Amino acid sequence: MIAxxxxxxxxxxxxxxxxxxxxxxxxxxxxxxxxxQVGAVLSAYTDLRFRGLSLSDGQPVGLADLSYxxxxxxxxxxxxxxxxTRHEGLKPLGLTxxxxxxxxxxxxxxxxxxxxxxxxxxxxxxxxxxxxxxLYAGLSTKFVGxxxxxxxxxxxxxxxxxxxxxxxxxxxxxxxFFDASxxxxxxxxxxxxxxxxxxxxxxxxxxxxxxxxxxxxxAVTARGPGSYYGGxxxxxxxxxxxxxTAL
Amino acid sequence: MTRFYRxxxxxxxxxxxxxxxxxxxxxxxxxxxxxxxxxxxxxPADHYRAxxxxxxxxxxxxxxxxxxxxxxxxxxxxxxxxxxxxxxxMIGVDCFVMMVEDARSTHAAADEVSHSPDVEWAEPVQLYAxxxxxxxxxxxxxxxPAASQWHLAALHQMAxxxxxxxxxxxxxxxxxxxxxxxQVMVNRNFVAGQPLVAEQHGTAVAGIIAAKxxxxxxxAGVAPRARLLGLRACWxxxxxxxxxxxxxxxxxxxxxxSRPDVxxxxxxxxxxxxxxxIIGIAYARGITIVAAYxxxxxxxxxxxxxxxxxxxxDAPAPGADREVYVAPGRDxxxxxxxxxxxxxxxxxxxxxxVSGLIALLRERRPSAPxxxxxQRRGGSIDACATLIKVSGACDCNCSSSILRAGLR
Numbered sequence: 001m002i003a004x005x006x007x008x009x010x011x012x013x014x015x016x017x018x019x020x021x022x023x024x025x026x027x028x029x030x031x032x033x034x035x036x037q038v039g040a041v042l043s044a045y046t047d048l049r050f051r052g053l054s055l056s057d058g059q060p061v062g063l064a065d066l067s068y069x070x071x072x073x074x075x076x077x078x079x080x081x082x083x084x085t086r087h088e089g090l091k092p093l094g095l096t097x098x099x100x101x102x103x104x105x106x107x108x109x110x111x112x113x114x115x116x117x118x119x120x121x122x123x124x125x126x127x128x129x130x131x132x133x134x135l136y137a138g139l140s141t142k143f144v145g146x147x148x149x150x151x152x153x154x155x156x157x158x159x160x161x162x163x164x165x166x167x168x169x170x171x172x173x174x175x176x177f178f179d180a181s182x183x184x185x186x187x188x189x190x191x192x193x194x195x196x197x198x199x200x201x202x203x204x205x206x207x208x209x210x211x212x213x214x215x216x217x218x219a220v221t222a223r224g225p226g227s228y229y230g231g232x233x234x235x236x237x238x239x240x241x242x243x244x245t246a247l
Numbered sequence: 248m249t250r251f252y253r254x255x256x257x258x259x260x261x262x263x264x265x266x267x268x269x270x271x272x273x274x275x276x277x278x279x280x281x282x283x284x285x286x287x288x289x290x291p292a293d294h295y296r297a298x299x300x301x302x303x304x305x306x307x308x309x310x311x312x313x314x315x316x317x318x319x320x321x322x323x324x325x326x327x328x329x330x331x332x333x334x335x336x337m338i339g340v341d342c343f344v345m346m347v348e349d350a351r352s353t354h355a356a357a358d359e360v361s362h363s364p365d366v367e368w369a370e371p372v373q374l375y376a377x378x379x380x381x382x383x384x385x386x387x388x389x390x391x392p393a394a395s396q397w398h399l400a401a402l403h404q405m406a407x408x409x410x411x412x413x414x415x416x417x418x419x420x421x422x423x424x425x426x427x428x429x430q431v432m433v434n435r436n437f438v439a440g441q442p443l444v445a446e447q448h449g450t451a452v453a454g455i456i457a458a459k460x461x462x463x464x465x466x467a468g469v470a471p472r473a474r475l476l477g478l479r480a481c482w483x484x485x486x487x488x489x490x491x492x493x494x495x496x497x498x499x500x501x502x503x504x505s506r507p508d509v510x511x512x513x514x515x516x517x518x519x520x521x522x523x524x525i526i527g528i529a530y531a532r533g534i535t536i537v538a539a540y541x542x543x544x545x546x547x548x549x550x551x552x553x554x555x556x557x558x559x560x561d562a563p564a565p566g567a568d569r570e571v572y573v574a575p576g577r578d579x580x581x582x583x584x585x586x587x588x589x590x591x592x593x594x595x596x597x598x599x600x601v602s603g604l605i606a607l608l609r610e611r612r613p614s615a616p617x618x619x620x621x622q623r624r625g626g627s628i629d630a631c632a633t634l635i636k637v638s639g640a641c642d643c644n645c646s647s648s649i650l651r652a653g654l655r
Contacts, residue, residue, distance in 0.1 A: 037288075037291065037310070037313035037314060037316075037317055037365075038313055038316065039308075039309035039310060039311070039312040039313030039314075039316065040309075040312060040316075041298070041308055041309055041312055063298070065296075065298040065309055067296060067298065067309040067310070067313060069291040069310065069313060071289070071291075071364075073291065073292060075291065075294060077296055077297060077298050077309070079297065079298040096297050096298070097297075098295075098296065098297035098298070100294060100295070102291065102292040102293065102294035103292050104292045104339075107528075108337070110292035110293040110294060111292075112292070112293070112294040112295055114294070114295060116297040118297070136295065138294070138295055140293040140294070140295075141293075142293075142336055142337070145293070147295060169307070171334065171336070177308075208308070215308065244308060246308060246309075246311065246312030246315065246316075247312065247316075
């Protein structure tokens with residue numbers, strides 16, 4: 001049995017934030033979808049990797065994702081995850097809140113502005129959990145996009161970083177979807193993290209195949225040797241398998 | 248866990264469970280296009296989603312799930328059965344096919360659904376017919392009209408369609424026909440529930456456009472070095488060839504994404520917004536669309552009636568309210584399935600001639616403004632004059648028409 005107690009695992013302030021977000025989602029999504037689109041996906045993966053860094057200590061995870069897209073362009077998403085720990089069974093792993101605004105600025109070009117806040121419990125591999133907040137701006141076409149994100153607390157307090165990425169996504173037909181990203185993480189302060197200010201890169205190449213209501217995912221993720229991640233995060237390259245189903 | 252979180256999670260679980268209604272799941276093709284409507288659900292602008300196992304991405308599984316949920320709700324709300332869907336991000340919608348099971352007309356059902364604020368628009372699936380006159384069943388090998396009327400061999404001294412691509416949206420093409428082998432670079436099927444088969448109309452149109460020349464068999468196409476994208480959106484019935492809105496939309500969408508030089512639509516039918524939207528994008532991308540003119544339909548039928556589409560007939564259309572070009576379309580020998588050749592008649596084949604001619608023009612001047620020269624408005628196309636006007640040289644024997652056109 002998994003105990004769900006955000007206050008215990010993620011802190012009181014964050015629990016309040018989640019509560020507000022859930023209320024908004026219920027109010028906007030449940031009574032009527034007339035003004036927006038609500039999506040829900042359940043998934044399981046062999047690892048949870050963020051920019052090449054394992055946030056599940058290399059252990060399998062289960063995720064529940066909810067999203068809301070308002071017709072005005074405002075969007076929000078909530079992602080919750082659990083992890084199959086080595087010795088303690090299933091435990092809460094992380095919660096992510098995401099909100100933003102996207103609008104088309106050309107027939108095939110979208111501008112995207114938003115914020116993400118994530119918190120991960122101590123089961124993420126760190127001693128006391130991890131969290132980060134990012135503000136981002138992106139431009140996306142049908143196949144490729146670019147995004148820049150600034151974080152004041154990238155996986156630790158007072159760590160200002162800038163992350164830039166190029167990403168590609170392709171619906172290849174016959175139920176095949178490909179996506180890829182190549183990013184670089186730049187510390188914006190010197191000597192604030194283990195005496196290093198080195199930039200590091202990350203990359204991902206993924207494919208998904210849809211079989212009716214279920215999709216199978218495979219991805220290779222990798223990251224550079226920068227010391228920004230400290231000693232955590234497992235290997236720098238990983239192959240991830242997953243299953244997901246849209247509700 | 249607090250009571251509050253229990254309550255919220257229960258409400259969210261109920262909301263998720265409510266979306267899981269097996270009866271509303273997409274069914275295989277109904278096989279009844281006359282009872283189907285197309286419901287367009289708008290795509291939100293692409294944006295980052297901080298979800299999933301990779302910390303976030305621009306992939307759209309959540310968005311797709313949201314639109315599919317919405318389509319299931321719409322189907323329930325308007326007493327429809329969800330049959331199929333087709334994402335069309337290029338025009339910013341997902342197209343859901345829904346069947347009208349009760350006594351309502353498809354127009355009435357589409358009109359009802361159009362009032363939903365979640366729906367961009369809805370329209371009935373309509374049928375389109377290839378514009379071919381009844382043909383003989385006997386194989387014949389007469390001279391091609393274009394050989395004399397268009398001085399085809401002389402045209403080929405200047406251009407043969409090399410490096411150009413023509414999308415043929417039609418019934419199935421016999422890509423193994425000896426006059427077409429190697430000419431069809433893509434042969435895809437967009438007709439739901441039917442296998443890709445070689446059929447008469449598509450094979451005939453393909454032969455007129457791009458049958459191989461100087462191979463000692465059969466005929467020479469108007470653009471023998473052009474390559475074809477065979478996109479089967481129509482099917483052969485008893486004495487006719489038909490298509491529907493959805494199959495045409497899928498094939499047109501694929502064609503526009505493939506960016507051919509020309510899209511040949513040797514067919515005609517009622518107006519459809521979905522097709523018009525895709526044709527609009529093709530036009531904006533500089534793709535030329537050629538369509539058969541049907542004098543029995545208002546405006547010559549759709550898509551010939553769309554601004555920017557080149558409307559072609561096999562006979563003058565004196566009452567037409569727009570320019571209709573006339574090209575050879577009577578007693579035209581062309582390829583037929585099974586390695587044979589037949590005579591064909593109709594505006595379908597006149598349109599195919601013009602598609603071939605435009606491939607020749609595009610070889611000479613890929614981005615030049617397109618201008619077809621006819622002897623008078625609504626008159627027969629003067630192929631030599633048309634080609635010379637863009638080639639700037641007169642090194643072929645096109646008779647007196649060249650001289651007249653070349654000086655214009």
